[in-house]
Amino acid sequence: MSKLASINEFVIKFANVNGSGSASANQMFAKGIFRSGIPVSPKNIFPSNIQGLPTWFEIRASEKGYLGRKAGIDFMVAMNPQSYIQDVAEINPGGYLLYDSSWKREFHREDINIIEVPLTSLCVDEFQNPKTRLLFKNLVYVGALSYLMSIKKDIFIELIEEQFKGKEKLIAPNVQALEMGFNYAKKYLVDACDIKVNQRNLTDGMILTNGNNAGGLGCVYGGATVCAWYPITPSTSLAESYKKYCDQFRVDEKTGKNKFAFVQAEDELASIGMAIGANWNGARAFTATSGPGISLMTEFVGLAYFAEIPVVIFNIQRGGPSTGMPTRTQQSDILSCAYASHGDTKHVMLIPSDPKECFEFAAESFDISDRLQTPVFVLSDLDIGMNDWTCPEFEWDDAREFDRGKVLSKDDLDKMESWGRYLDVDGDGIPFRTLPGTHPEKGAYFTRGSSHDEYARYVEDGEVNARNLSRILKKFEGADKFLPKPIFKQDINASSKGLIYFGSTEAAMQESLDQLSASGFPIDAMRIRSFPFSAEVWDFIDQHESVFLVEQNRDAQMKTLMLSEGNINPEKFISVLCFDGAPITADFISESIIEIMSDKDTSKTAEEII
Amino acid sequence: MTYIVKPINHHPNLEKNALGLTRRDYEGTISTLCAGCGHDSISAAVIEACYDLSLASDQIAKLSGIGCSSKSPSYFLNQAHGFNSVHGRMPSVATGANLGNQDLLYLGVSGDGDTAGIGIGQFMHAARRQLNITYIVENNGTYGLTKGQFSATNDQGSKSKYGEENVLAPIDLAAMAIQLGAGFVGRSFSGDKDQLVPLLKAAMKFKGFSLIDIISPCVTFNNHVGSTKSYDHIREHNESVSSLDFVPIGQEIKTSYKEGSKVDLPLHDGAILTLEKLSKKYNPLDKGLAVQSLNEAEKNGKVLTGLLYINPEIKDHAEILNIADTPLNQFSDKELCPGSNKLAKVNASLN
Numbered sequence: 035m036s037k038l039a040s041i042n043e044f045v046i047k048f049a050n051v052n053g054s055g056s057a058s059a060n061q062m063f064a065k066g067i068f069r070s071g072i073p074v075s076p077k078n079i080f081p082s083n084i085q086g087l088p089t090w091f092e093i094r095a096s097e098k099g100y101l102g103r104k105a106g107i108d109f110m111v112a113m114n115p116q117s118y119i120q121d122v123a124e125i126n127p128g129g130y131l132l133y134d135s136s137w138k139r140e141f142h143r144e145d146i147n148i149i150e151v152p153l154t155s156l157c158v159d160e161f162q163n164p165k166t167r168l169l170f171k172n173l174v175y176v177g178a179l180s181y182l183m184s185i186k187k188d189i190f191i192e193l194i195e196e197q198f199k200g201k202e203k204l205i206a207p208n209v210q211a212l213e214m215g216f217n218y219a220k221k222y223l224v225d226a227c228d229i230k231v232n233q234r235n236l237t238d239g240m241i242l243t244n245g246n247n248a249g250g251l252g253c254v255y256g257g258a259t260v261c262a263w264y265p266i267t268p269s270t271s272l273a274e275s276y277k278k279y280c281d282q283f284r285v286d287e288k289t290g291k292n293k294f295a296f297v298q299a300e301d302e303l304a305s306i307g308m309a310i311g312a313n314w315n316g317a318r319a320f321t322a323t324s325g326p327g328i329s330l331m332t333e334f335v336g337l338a339y340f341a342e343i344p345v346v347i348f349n350i351q352r353g354g355p356s357t358g359m360p361t362r363t364q365q366s367d368i369l370s371c372a373y374a375s376h377g378d379t380k381h382v383m384l385i386p387s388d389p390k391e392c393f394e395f396a397a398e399s400f401d402i403s404d405r406l407q408t409p410v411f412v413l414s415d416l417d418i419g420m421n422d423w424t425c426p427e428f429e430w431d432d433a434r435e436f437d438r439g440k441v442l443s444k445d446d447l448d449k450m451e452s453w454g455r456y457l458d459v460d461g462d463g464i465p466f467r468t469l470p471g472t473h474p475e476k477g478a479y480f481t482r483g484s485s486h487d488e489y490a491r492y493v494e495d496g497e498v499n500a501r502n503l504s505r506i507l508k509k510f511e512g513a514d515k516f517l518p519k520p521i522f523k524q525d526i527n528a529s530s531k532g533l534i535y536f537g538s539t540e541a542a543m544q545e546s547l548d549q550l551s552a553s554g555f556p557i558d559a560m561r562i563r564s565f566p567f568s569a570e571v572w573d574f575i576d577q578h579e580s581v582f583l584v585e586q587n588r589d590a591q592m593k594t595l596m597l598s599e600g601n602i603n604p605e606k607f608i609s610v611l612c613f614d615g616a617p618i619t620a621d622f623i624s625e626s627i628i629e630i631m632s633d634k635d636t637s638k639t640a641e642e643i644i
Numbered sequence: 645m646t647y648i649v650k651p652i653n654h655h656p657n658l659e660k661n662a663l664g665l666t667r668r669d670y671e672g673t674i675s676t677l678c679a680g681c682g683h684d685s686i687s688a689a690v691i692e693a694c695y696d697l698s699l700a701s702d703q704i705a706k707l708s709g710i711g712c713s714s715k716s717p718s719y720f721l722n723q724a725h726g727f728n729s730v731h732g733r734m735p736s737v738a739t740g741a742n743l744g745n746q747d748l749l750y751l752g753v754s755g756d757g758d759t760a761g762i763g764i765g766q767f768m769h770a771a772r773r774q775l776n777i778t779y780i781v782e783n784n785g786t787y788g789l790t791k792g793q794f795s796a797t798n799d800q801g802s803k804s805k806y807g808e809e810n811v812l813a814p815i816d817l818a819a820m821a822i823q824l825g826a827g828f829v830g831r832s833f834s835g836d837k838d839q840l841v842p843l844l845k846a847a848m849k850f851k852g853f854s855l856i857d858i859i860s861p862c863v864t865f866n867n868h869v870g871s872t873k874s875y876d877h878i879r880e881h882n883e884s885v886s887s888l889d890f891v892p893i894g895q896e897i898k899t900s901y902k903e904g905s906k907v908d909l910p911l912h913d914g915a916i917l918t919l920e921k922l923s924k925k926y927n928p929l930d931k932g933l934a935v936q937s938l939n940e941a942e943k944n945g946k947v948l949t950g951l952l953y954i955n956p957e958i959k960d961h962a963e964i965l966n967i968a969d970t971p972l973n974q975f976s977d978k979e980l981c982p983g984s985n986k987l988a989k990v991n992a993s994l995n
Contacts, residue, residue: 069995242995243994255981259972259973282982282986283986284982289968290966292965292967295743295962299769300766301765303736304735304739304765307739308740308743311707311744312972312973313744315740315741315745315973317971317972333733427991427995429984430983430984469725469973470705471725472702478722478724478725478726479725480726481726481728
């Protein structure tokens with residue numbers, strides 16, 4: 035039997051039953067690899083259910099830093115008989131299957147290595163409580179893997195101690211379960227596995243966290259004081275992260291009172307209504323939601339756009355349409371956010387690609403929204419939001435000040451002869467706003483979503499309304515200078531073919547570009563990080579004969595957005611679309627591109643096509 | 645021209661309040677509602693109440709939804725910021741505004757379509773949260789701005805202007821608010837300024853959710869024979885349960901307490917609400933009795949008005965959430981941003 039052999043490059047997958055406590059053990063295993071100095075990307079593939087259905091956890095470890103999802107499993111830990119058939123079929127030839135051999139099985143695959151560990155029997159012999167037995171099974175396989183893959187056992191013991199800090203009684207039995215698995219493997223499974231982890235220092239200065247945790251933290255750093263939200267997967271944990279960090283950093287030590295408000299609203303309409311109300315008063319506020327919530331919020335988004343009230347909306351995108359695939363990932367709300375609401379509306383979008391950017395863009399979004407007095411969407415997705423990513427540590431410059439935009443103080447108003455809420459004084463389309471309660475006689479106005487003139491007075495004069503709409507557009511057209519610029523993979527463009535991508539596709543991109551280069555198709559790549567698009571984006575498209583647009587949706591929404599916003603020949607774009615709900619893989623991108631390029635002109639060699 | 649500015653000149657000897665302001669200083673722009681609209685009387689009552697209480701207009705925020713009622717905040721308190729939001733969603737905007745700055749006085753102005761129809765969910769949750777707001781419903785039983793459709797507060801059997809009979813039972817917003825835990829619930833009639841002004845004053849001084857459901861006839865679409873929300877019908881069927889006298893903080897309380905007739909209720913800031921009960925059976929501190937009385941009145945075709953229910957011990961939303969006394973919109977960058985040292989600790993917890 036051939037055995038797959040590799041060091042620090044592999045994909046391991048855990049097939050579990052949801053509600054069995056496996057996720058925390060699997061996360062611990064991922065962190066064990068991370069603490070061994072190897073970049074990892076764990077991905078939780080879970081059902082929209084609480085208990086009893088199949089759930090998977092994939093971990094890719096890569097010292098090359100290739101952290102996109104990869105199809106084909108090198109090592110499968112199969113803990114769920116319901117999904118054995120599908121799980122076993124996924125294993126690469128020469129790969130490994132570890133299963134609970136308390137009940138022996140035939141798997142009918144001659145080309146894989148089967149590793150038997152009687153997890154249940156071991157736990158039944160050792161632990162009395164039935165629930166404990168179930169939970170500890172997970173740690174027993176972690177212990178066995180620690181031996182099989184040569185990951186230092188001490189790392190896991192340390193992780194257990196950290197996890198149960200404050201509940202010290204639980205440390206000993208957890209360590210015991212870990213040791214049981216380790217010792218069983220040491221005794222019976224010597225040389226059973228040639229996939230190994232060798233200690234490196236590639237994760238120094240890195241953290242392992244998810245985008246929602248980072249986004250909630252970014253809101254605290256960005257000065258948000260009000261979070262109004264409604265539970266919806268996969269955005270819920272962003273709101274909860276905000277609360278968690280506020281509890282740490284925003285409770286007044288003397289009074290015990292909160293320098294924040296956290297409101298679970300009755301629905302998404304109320305969530306955004308509250309966020310808009312707070313921002314109207316000058317308190318930075320946000321809401322977090324996903325596709326269906328965006329649909330519900332759109333009327334309010336139009337109000338904030340037209341009445342020019344800042345508000346930050348996190349959309350952690352999931353599989354649509356309708357209820358869709360609530361626990362799977364997609365980038366399919368590009369258009370519903372860019373043009374959310376009736377009438378002529380366009381919105382600023384920030385598109386982070388990893389947790390670090392989720393932190394940074396969250397904090398920046400409040401400055402941008404205050405500066406432009408308009409809604410700002412932060413478009414993350416389930417893959418970034420809910421999965422842990424290996425990314426650089428968060429950074430903060432203490433000299434940084436919030437940009438609260440054009441807000442008039444009492445003194446400002448005292449010095450002014452006259453003031454119009456929607457008057458374009460500076461020629462940038464951005465008017466000056468006042469906050470309620472600022473001045474006893476000056477600055478009060480009536481905020482409204484109906485047509486209004488420069489002095490916020492209701493008008494039905496078409497010319498005045500058209501003038502106002504044009505001014506708002508001007509504001510939008512100048513917005514890109516406040517937004518994150520695109521990022522290029524190459525220093526200088528070298529190919530006639532370009533590739534545009536965004537968001538969580540980042541994880542797969544470097545690997546894909548390397549694959550394409552190796553196959554003789556080097557491509558220039560640009561990652562979009564915001565909308566409206568800046569000149570750099572249009573220049574990149576201009577500079578290339580054709581441009582691949584990689585998206586995780588069916589309808590090529592980013593392409594539609596670019597075609598409607600720019601003066602581009604549609605023929606120039608070639609879409610690469612992944613919309614099965616699983617994070618896009620490098621193989622999918624590379625194979626799609628190679629196939630398209632080969633199809634285009636089969637008579638030419640790859641070099642000639644490029 | 646859809647916006648009409650009022651001339652600011654006025655008689656030099658007009659009476660002034662403690663802030664040195666006249667009633668005219670509390671006015672807004674000229675109303676564009678129909679002549680005789682009940683809503684204009686309510687605007688006048690709001691002006692009167694704010695003048696009497698010597699409130700600073702700039703410390704008031706007026707919020708509304710959509711509809712005739714929701715236009716009316718333009719017609720009072722020019723120096724107060726206003727927010728005409730989206731249909732039925734004023735409560736959430738007011739909730740957010742209140743979280744941003746709980747020091748302002750929030751006046752919510754809505755109608756029966758805006759509150760009992762499209763916005764009933766938000767209304768209920770604002771009451772449940774004990775949002776600190778004076779929530780005025782200008783209730784005329786009809787969708788005036790879209791020309792006379794029945795609203796959800798329209799009584800069963802009441803006839804439209806075109807003779808059509810309403811076949812559905814009405815929603816009683818006051819009874820609903822009491823059941824949802826609102827701390828202050830009153831009902832009044834736009835034509836009864838003597839009752840309405842003290843009720844408004846008390847509501848504005850109450851900390852918590854105070855609803856005043858004001859029957860406000862629509863002269864154009866719902867003021868005919870056969871309508872149960874016409875001026876004539878309400879005058880005939882109005883049954884007041886209490887008469888209010890509002891005594892602001894610092895003034896001597898002159899009312900003498902007499903068993904069964906008068907009750908003094910202290911409000912949060914020390915002001916006193918003196919309540920003269922017009923019915924011996926009625927007790928506005930008794931939630932069950934209040935709901936029961938409303939149900940009975942409805943059965944008998946009567947409209948109970950006055951202060952229907954009050955719970956002076958309620959905590960408002962900001963208190964429930966344990967929000968700092970300093971309004972959230974007044975904290976500095978330094979007070980809000982934890983800084984790089986704390987971020988280093990967060991990083992350490994994630995590697």
